[in-house]
Amino acid sequence: MMKKKISLIFTAAGILWLSACTDLKEQVLDETLSTKVSDEDAANGLIAPVYALLPNLFQHTTYFALQEISTDEAILPYRGGTDWGDNGIYLALHAHNTTSTDPNVNNTWNTLVQSISRSITAITSFKTSTNPNASLYLAEARGMRAYYNMIALDMFGIVFIKEDPGAPSTIVRGDEAVKYIESELLAIEPQVQPKAVVGPGRLNQAAVWGLLSRLYLNAAVYRNIYGTQFDFKSDDMDKVIQYTDKIIASGQAKLSADYFAIFGNDNHTNEELIFAVDQRPDLNGHNRMAYFSISGDQFPLAAFPAANGTDGPGITSDFYQSWVQAYGTEDPTRDPRFYKQNMSIYSNKADTCINDADYKINRGILRGQQYGALRVNGAFVRCPDGKLKVGKLNYVTRNKANLAVDFTQNIDFTPEGSNYNSGYRVEKYEFSRVSDTGRNKGEADIVILRLADIYMMRAEAKLRKSNDAAGALADVNTVRAARTATTPPPALTSMTLDLLFRERGFEFYWEMLRRTDMIRFGKYEGKWTEKTNSDVHKRIFPIPQNAIDGASNLPGYLVQNTGY
Known part of the structure; x- marks a missing residue:
């Protein structure tokens, strides 16, 4: 495939801008300054920043920390009384005592809102661009805005709706937030490219189907985040099955025979990956996931x-x-x-x-x-x-x-x-x-979506919709049986929601899914190691205090989540 150099232009500010960013169409990125660029370079320079902060979002002290150390899967104590103390933020995170001044919460929030802002800048420019790739890039930017908003909804309970870069965002929650993300993903679904064309490092057709599946599966939680029980609507579960069926039938991804190859240095071409953070060396990726533990x-x-x-x-x-x-x-x-x-x-x-x-x-x-x-x-x-x-x-x-x-x-x-x-x-x-x-030069792509999760989501939807234990068991055993590089795990003989939760832990540990899974399965208020807090308000994180302070000129605009 032809390789090109891309200069990154931050057009909204009218200045030249440098950033480590994901590659486009398997391109090698050259972060050199240029005062004259072609239309194609300008278009590439607009879409690149939309993906640029994904490595930051998926660092060990941002999304990973919030999604894993807050759960029954990972714990980070004050090592030897001298290391990883960090004013007690990791102790508090594990015990569900995080505050609105937590720097990891703040960094995750900032990365999300910056990425949403960059997506809006790209969307605005592509609407009037004459570049041949403009419609594709516009679809990707809209899809990525929806993806970042879905993370914001999952972690902070809010979504930002904004079309005019000069106007404040509208903040929505609950069902309205779910419907907005759904509408955005459905709108761009016919326009994005298959994974075979753009690779797993860009938003692709199978990735959109997977994100829709994930949205519908968690919609009951997002609509009623503090509920004592969740209403997993039959229509939502039908849609999970519909879109996971599409991915599996499309052949755009295949289960990997070698489980650990999914997370290896050469995993960019691993067929199980559907959507991932492209971290190859020429992109200045981070190696933090490998060194952290x-x-x-x-x-x-x-x-x-x-x-x-x-x-x-x-x-x-x-x-x-x-x-x-x-x-x-x-x-x-x-x-x-x-x-x-x-x-x-x-x-x-x-x-x-x-x-x-x-x-x-x-x-x-x-x-x-x-x-x-x-x-x-x-x-x-x-x-x-x-x-x-x-x-x-x-x-x-x-x-x-x-x-x-x-x-x-x-x-x-x-x-x-x-x-x-x-x-x-x-x-x-x-x-x-x-x-x-x-700490530096990461080669392994960080998984956002992979085919095993598609099978597992379908299995869960079958159980929640009609208690189709046989269908769910078949999906789970399909994943287990695929790991033939060594002796695969033995086939399971029965399936329940509790067994599926356990199986998701075995398959996806350390992949930043655990907190979301625990909430959906009703496990997040339980007790483990040093965690006894059962406050349902801790299902989502506090909005950083400095963000609330920064919006103080708009009374009532950014309201702190309950319990913080």
């Missing part, structure tokens, strides 16, 4: 002795026990989604000298003693034959050489439970091969 003494790359983890969140003992309960006497590694071993030293402790090319960190949920490249004075230790020396890891970088990097099941806010080694860790996304710091 693992130890600061795990160095996954032979070429870069400064690239390591950070001892961030671990999975809760509650979530781990859901695996144990599912597999009984069998170890959870029976399920290929739980763990993938990449180095033989884990099963053969004598195998301590490894070629650089063969050195790879294990993937999935990491338990117990960890092995890896050994460092002395900032350099890797080598065997006499020049190979990388691998051995048991200790917390040398934390000045705790006597503390083994031995991940324990227990993790909480106590001194023992918040030690550096507490909690099983997650390495679901592959550590970027080119990340010299562990």
Whole structure:
């Protein structure tokens, strides 16, 4: 496919503007300044900013933190009493005590409203553009505005409606918000391109169908966010089935035989991806999803002795026990989604000298003693034959050489439970091969929608509409049976909403779906690890106080959510 250079122009402000952004039509982006651009470059420069902040939205301390650390799946204690304290924001997030001054809430909000604003700028310009791609880009910009609004509705309970860039947005909630997002996605559905044409990094036909499915599935929650129970309307469930059927029948995506390949460095071409944050190296992506959980003494790359983890969140003992309960006497590694071993030293402790090319960190949920490249004075230790020396890891970088990097099941806010080694860790996304710091140059696309979720949404709609357990079971088992790169998980023999919720946890852990799932399944007011708060008002987050203060010249315009 032809590769082009795109200069980014922030036309609304009348100035030249630089940004890291997603590529268009598999293009290589060249962020160079230019005072003269063609019509095509101007059009590309308008649509690029619409996607540009997706990597920021999907960083570890924005959308991920709010969607995962607030749930029974992930917890981030005050490590060793010195790291990840951050004025208690992660403790509060997990315990459902977040406030309107929380910086992660603020950063997520700002990224969303900026992205909506950029979408409106692009929409306004494309309406009068004569560029041949204008109608396509207009549809994408409208669709992305709807997508950002859907996240705002899910997280903050509000949607912004705005067509005139010079006028204030109209803020809507509940059913009116659902209808607006629905109308926007339906309007652009016939105009966007199939995934095969534009790739998973741009809004495509299957992605629109998937977003509609997700909207209809959660519509009952969005219409009555504080309800004691949700009314999953038959018409909504019919629409979930209708649009998931369209995706599956279209052949625009295929289930991946290798589960962890979905989250690998080369996943941009993985056929299971439907819509994703394009993070390949030329786009200056972030590697945060890979480094956030693992130890600061795990160095996954032979070429870069400064690239390591950070001892961030671990999975809760509650979530781990859901695996144990599912597999009984069998170890959870029976399920290929739980763990993938990449180095033989884990099963053969004598195998301590490894070629650089063969050195790879294990993937999935990491338990117990960890092995890896050994460092002395900032350099890797080598065997006499020049190979990388691998051995048991200790917390040398934390000045705790006597503390083994031995991940324990227990993790909480106590001194023992918040030690550096507490909690099983997650390495679901592959550590970027080119990340010299562990934080930068992400290669793996971050999943927004993939085909497994389409099957699971259809299964849920079948259960909620008519208690079609057989149909739901078939969909879930289709996903399980697809993972044939290793022995797939055994077929389930029955299906209920509780079993489906558990299965979604196994399939989508660490993928920023858990909070939304827990609310929809009526689990979010439960108790886990350090969380006992059962206030239904905590289902959505507070509107940042600085946003409310900034709108103070419009009395009643931006009202704080109940309970904050």
